[in-house]
Amino acid sequence: MLSKLFELLYHKVFVNIVVGRAQTSVYIQECANKGSIVSESQTFDTTTINSKMHEFIDSFTSESPFFYISILDTSEDQGALPTCVSRDMSKFCDLESSKYMCYKNSWAYYTSKPDLNELEKNYQEVGVDFIFSPFVLLANFFKDKINSSLAIFLLVENNYLSVAVFNNSELLYAQHINMEHTDEHEQLVMEEDRNEAEIDLELDTAINLEEIDALDDVEGVDDFGDIEDLDSFDDIDEFAEEEEQEEEIQEEVITSIEEDAAGFNEDYQRYSLIQSAINRFYKDERYKSEFVQDIYIADGVGVSGDLKRYLEEEMFLNVFVRHLDLCSEISELAKAELK
Template structure:
C-alpha cells in the first residue's frame, strides 16, 4: 500500500539508450500515470558511458526513485528462433552459452552470455533494468501487420539489420545481420588486392587478351535493353518526370553520397543472402515471400527499395522509425504505463 502511495506521488522516469556505430542516443520520458510529462533526447559522440553521458543520465535518475534504464541489444551474436520449446532449441542455435527469453510463449530471442555480461559491466555505474532485443522491437513496431498473412519484416539500423519472416504472428525465420563499415570493406579490398598482387609476382603470370573469357555473372542480364540504359542516363536527367521530382523532394529517399549508396547495396546483398537461406535451409518452414515491410531507422535511399523490388520482385513498404522512442515504448509495456 505504501509503495503504491509513493508511486502516485513520484513521476516515472524512463531512460533509454541506443548505441549506434559512432554515437549513442539517450532518450528520456518523464511519465505521470499514463501521461508523458516531458521528453528529452540527446546525442553523444561516443559508444561508451563517458562522464558527459553519465552526468546527463544521473540528472534524471535523481528526479525520481522510480527510474528505469533500458538499452537496445546491439551485440552481433544474437538472434531469434521460431520456437519456445527447450527441446527444439538445438535445431536452430546453441543456447547453452546464451541468455534467452520467450516472446508471448511463441518464439524466442537470445544473446550470448558474454555479450550480456559485457553490457552490464559497461553500464554498471547506472545499472540496466531492461535489455531489449531488436526482434522484440520489430514485432512491436509492426504489430498491426504481423498478425496478417506471410511477410518479411526488416529493422534497419546503421550497423545491423534484423530480419524476421512472420505468418499470422508465427515466426518462421529470423536473422541478425552485421553491417561492415566502409573502412572494414576497404581493408578487405586492400588485403585481397595485396594477396592477388603477391600471387601474380610469385607465379610470374602473363595474360593474353585472347585467353580472357566473359564471366558467367554477365549471363544474369535478363534483357539486352539494360545495356542501352547506360547511354540514356544523361538524357533522362534532362527530362525528369513528376515521379522523379516527388522522390527528390523527399530527403530521406535521395542518395546523399556514395557511402549511402554503397551501404544500401550492402543491406540489399545481406537481405538477399538471408532470403536464400530461408528458402533453401531445411530447418525452416519456407514460404514464398511477396511483401516486405521495412522499419527504417537510418533514412535509406530510394535505391534500397528499388533493389528489393526489381531484383527480388518484392512489394516493399518502408515506414520511418525513431528507434529510441520505440525502445521506450517497450519499456512502457513492461511497466504497464
C-alpha cells in the same frame, strides 16, 4: 500501499539508450501520474557511457526513485528461433553460451551471455533495467501486420539488420546481421554483384567515344602555322589555365560521385544481405519456407529510396517502409513491461 503513495508523489523517468556506429543516443521520457509526458534527447560521441552521458542521465534519475534504464541489445551473437521448445532449439543453433527467452510462448529470442555481462559492466554506474532484443522491438512495431499476414519484416539500424519472416504471428525464420562483419563468402558474393553494378553504371554514364569525330575530320587543322611562327606564349598560358579549370571541375565531379557511391554501396550492401538471408530461408530445410511477396521495413536510420528500388526491381517484392524512432519505441517497450 506505501509504494502506491510514493508513486503518486513522484513521476516515472524512462531512460532509453541506442548505441550506433560512433555515437550513442539517449532519450528521456518523464511521465507524470496524470499522464503528461516531458521528453528530451541528446547524442554523445561515444559507444560506451562517458562522464557527459552519465551527468545527463543523472540529472533526470536523481529527481525520482522511479526510473528505468533500457537499452537496445548490441550483441552480434543474437537472433530469434521459430520455436519455444528448448529441445528443438539445438536444431537451429548452439545456445550453450547464450541466454534465451520466449515471446508469447510462440518463438524465442536469444543473445550472448558474455556480451550481456559486458554490457551490464559498461553501464554499471547507472544500471540497466531492460535489455531489449531488436526482434521484440520489430514484433511490437509491426504487430498489426505480423498478426495477419505472411511477410518479411526488417529492422534497419546503423550497424545491423534484423530480418524475420512471420506468417500470421508464427515466426518462420530470423537472422540478425552485423553489416561490418559479414562472412567471407557472403562478402565475396556482394563484392562481385557490386562490381557488376558499378561497371554497368560507368558504362551508362561514360562518354561514347564513337561519337567523337576523328582528328582528320576536325575542320581547320591544316590552317595552323608552325610553332616557330608564334609571337608569344600567351596562347599556351591560356591553354594551361583552361586545363587547371578543367582539373578543378573534374575533382569536384569525382568528389560528388564518391559521395553518391558511398550511399549507393551501403544501400546495395543492405539489399545484398537481405537477399542472402531470404535465399537461406528458402533453401535451408530446417525452416518451414513459404513464398513471400511483401516486405515491411522499420527504418531507424533514414535509408534512401535506392533500397526500396533494389528490392522491388531485383527481388520483385512489394515494399512498405515505416519510419521508426528507435529510442521512442524502446521507451514504449519499457512501459509495457511495467504494466
